[in-house]
Amino acid sequence: MCISDKYSDLLSCIEKARLASPIAANKVRLLAASKMQSTEAIEKAIEAGIDCFGENRVQEAQEKWSELRKKHSNIELHLIGHLQTNKVKQALMLFDVIQTLDRVKLAEVLSSELRVLRNNNPQHSALKTHHFYIQINTGEESQKSGVFPENADNFIEYCDSLGLPVIGLMCIPPADQPPAPHFALLREIAMRNGIKELSMGMSSDYQEAVRMGATCVRIGSLLFGER
Numbered sequence: 015m016c017i018s019d020k021y022s023d024l025l026s027c028i029e030k031a032r033l034a035s036p037i038a039a040n041k042v043r044l045l046a047a048s049k050m051q052s053t054e055a056i057e058k059a060i061e062a063g064i065d066c067f068g069e070n071r072v073q074e075a076q077e078k079w080s081e082l083r084k085k086h087s088n089i090e091l092h093l094i095g096h097l098q099t100n101k102v103k104q105a106l107m108l109f110d111v112i113q114t115l116d117r118v119k120l121a122e123v124l125s126s127e128l129r130v131l132r133n134n135n136p137q138h139s140a141l142k143t144h145h146f147y148i149q150i151n152t153g154e155e156s157q158k159s160g161v162f163p164e165n166a167d168n169f170i171e172y173c174d175s176l177g178l179p180v181i182g183l184m185c186i187p188p189a190d191q192p193p194a195p196h197f198a199l200l201r202e203i204a205m206r207n208g209i210k211e212l213s214m215g216m217s218s219d220y221q222e223a224v225r226m227g228a229t230c231v232r233i234g235s236l237l238f239g240e241r
């Protein structure tokens with residue numbers, strides 16, 4: 015099956031899941047997780063109509079997307095992988111959205127780099143990132159990044175005090191557990207903090223995520239094949 019058929023199948027499955035649930039979002043964005051995919055594969059995805067992509071590594075994204083973005087100015091690019099503090103500046107100049115704000119130190123570096131970029135570029139031309147999502151470690155797994163649920167409210171408030179425009183939460187549930195309780199927890203944290211966007215659901219569980227209120231599902235293998 016070609017990518018445009020896979021894409022339209024996905025869109026109709028998303029729509030079916032959405033209509034089946036009273037708490038589903040009015041609109042769900044499909045983000046194509048394009049880590050390890052060539053620029054040729056990404057070009058095909060763009061031709062199929064996909065306009066939102068997620069990358070995991072700053073350097074790989076820079077290599078692939080500096081050219082792609084010149085050709086396709088309408089694409090929205092998200093960072094969905096761990097961000098090291100020494101890559102913050104490059105990330106802010108490349109990604110529209112950073113979904114992996116996951117610790118105090120990173121929040122502080124992002125906030126100060128944002129200030130520098132704004133001061134040096136009055137038109138904000140070098141600055142791409144205008145929105146952040148906080149990554150929540152809903153399963154409290156030691157090998158995973160993310161703020162623990164019990165610290166989420168304080169962390170959201172701290173990001174707010176730093177002036178970071180946080181509009182969403184994201185999570186990656188533990189691989190060995192049913193995802194629904196994790197999606198429900200993410201939604202609950204978002205609702206009580208007045209946060210609108212929920213990035214949850216991947217190839218294996220996106221329908222469940224949509225039923226639980228996801229506004230963004232991150233799909234890799236169902237679009238591009240197994241990595």
Ligand SMILES: *Cc1c(COP(=O)(O)O)cnc(C)c1O
Pocket residue numbers: 047049070094095186216217218232233234235236
């Ligand atoms: C790779 C990746 C995805 C997509 O995973 P699939 O199972 O291939 O759909 C989603 N989210 C994150 C954070 C990823 O790294």
